[in-house]
Amino acid sequence: MNLPFTSIVRELPATVPFIPVEALERQSGKKIHTRIGANESSFGVSPLAKKAMEEALQTIHWYGDSECYDLRKELSRVHGVRMDEISAGSGIDECLGLVVRAFLEPGEVVVTSLGAYPTFNYHVSGFGAKLVTVPYRDYMNDLDALADKAREADAKMVYLANPDNPTGTFHSAGALHGFLEKLPEDCLLLLDEAYIEFAPAHEVLPLNPQNPRVIRTRTFSKVYGMAGARVGYVLAAKETVQAIDKIRNHFGVNRVAQAGAVASLKDPDFVRQVVRDVEEGKKEYQELAQKLGFSSLPSYTNFVAIDVGSEEKAVAIREALFEKGVFIRTPQVFPLSRCLRVTVGTPEERQIFAQALEEVVKEMSITGDTTRR
């Protein structure tokens, strides 16, 4: 029997957005001791979240609240938006998929930067829509080029991660206001703000669900340290939240994860401390890069992209670090692929990374070059 898959599924390539570190370990037989490649938070979860999750584990035999009421209520309080302007999902990846599914018919066009978040691209292809890209410009999302391309390609949506992954760069509110002005009026902006808590609050585009063009996604996987729990959310106009409600996996958010996310929001001190710790770590990484003669990008996230000059060098360094038990990633698309993308670890992890990187650079006789090509 020839299995009768849909035409979209039949034509999709057999690729995955990311190979997990566990699979890399299995394939190589190598054990990773320093996991600073997936922008997970080495600073863990808030003690309040930990306690809430331990308690919730006692009732794991019960489904979670499919309305995620307590979580949306708390998010509503924190963000000053209405509960019906928030949709929770099992991780930002699910949220991105739902937004794509709600808006994009097969063949419709999304514009994004070449080398932006692969999982978003995966969803676009997965629903048969078409991705059109523009290059980064000096490691920044090129807002003018994105807007021009959106007009040229008659795009229904532009996807922008801000702060950006994998570069770490950031566009402030002023730049985004200008971008929205320039974007065709009927073009939606999907603003992926997974790392927004690491950006300066006064420079963040204010929330305005009354503007239905802007759909924002956020996550508990980064500053809140709950990547394994799978909680993300959409901030959007009520109509968009209602549309997502027609297609989302209603009981999909883990009960323990919901409890942890609610508690996390009640511990702003913890978040501030993580942001401070990450700032310190980023400075260390940037100084390390400089010392080795590499340039590094300004970062508004929990990682630093270190430009080592060529894709070949970057991949060689990544592989050599892996051999030493240190996991980092390198972006897949040129010219970002000249960078090492290194998550800010604990002070101990940073020390291990620094030593390993210095050894590798020395062993491979890699010469840094502070000028960017």
Added chain:
Amino acid sequence: MNLPFTSIVRELPATVPFIPVEALERQSGKKIHTRIGANESSFGVSPLAKKAMEEALQTIHWYGDSECYDLRKELSRVHGVRMDEISAGSGIDECLGLVVRAFLEPGEVVVTSLGAYPTFNYHVSGFGAKLVTVPYRDYMNDLDALADKAREADAKMVYLANPDNPTGTFHSAGALHGFLEKLPEDCLLLLDEAYIEFAPAHEVLPLNPQNPRVIRTRTFSKVYGMAGARVGYVLAAKETVQAIDKIRNHFGVNRVAQAGAVASLKDPDFVRQVVRDVEEGKKEYQELAQKLGFSSLPSYTNFVAIDVGSEEKAVAIREALFEKGVFIRTPQVFPLSRCLRVTVGTPEERQIFAQALEEVVKEMSITGDTTRR
């Protein structure tokens, strides 16, 4: 701005498959103390699973393995199928949605019983496919009628929950073999086996991933007591698993949940004990029904459907029980809607339910009638 949703999403009704008990509590201001309406397992999780989840909580800041390798390996061992014949998802609901998405083009037809699992129907509509139903026959999925209808409607897929929800009835391997013979050759069978662990093992249709027509879904939400954790899986031909891999949410399964599911599979004694406890509870419910003059259906699940004679009575009893803090459900579609669907609780919960039901029946002067209409 008129938001440009896809035509499928625009035309979908604003309904949800199930209103969660938490929402019913919020709407009514009433607090539920006996939660036996969602077929959650009152017997909780295996002590091994509990321990594994407590440990995994320590690394919740790390993403779970997107390949769910350990889980699929353990499932492979337990079921005697290959790892590449298993796809894990965040709950059986997500798995059902992925199967629908992998196979059904908009407009294509799925046949199922009228009153079967609403969440499956939700996914079918959600992807623009068409649901065609046949009535239950004496509270059983009517296999002959399903096969006939599949032929008549040129169905691409038949959906069958076996053991069935909300009736609890079951078709043995022999009946299903006959069904597969009768079904059009190119029609897929999606066999939802959420409750399979409660059916007699020797009567279960043997696993045979070499037959690509049959796609099976299973869950850790029922006998394993992990409803809040969100782990389900698909057992199917390798080609189907590969197709799902092209569209699934790769990092979607919670890290703690994965650890709990793996540990659950290593504790068959616990599962056997839950099945025994549930058997005892079902007998109690059936005797209670008889005592009150109601008929009850044979059950191969962790719940019992008690036929109280009319939809009006069933709804009235459900509401009166809710007032007393006891949550049960009644199926949405006639004639199943004449039943109370009551999950087997702990002995204490069963006692509370029995007393509450007796009181309600007495207060409402409801006369039982042992003959089914």
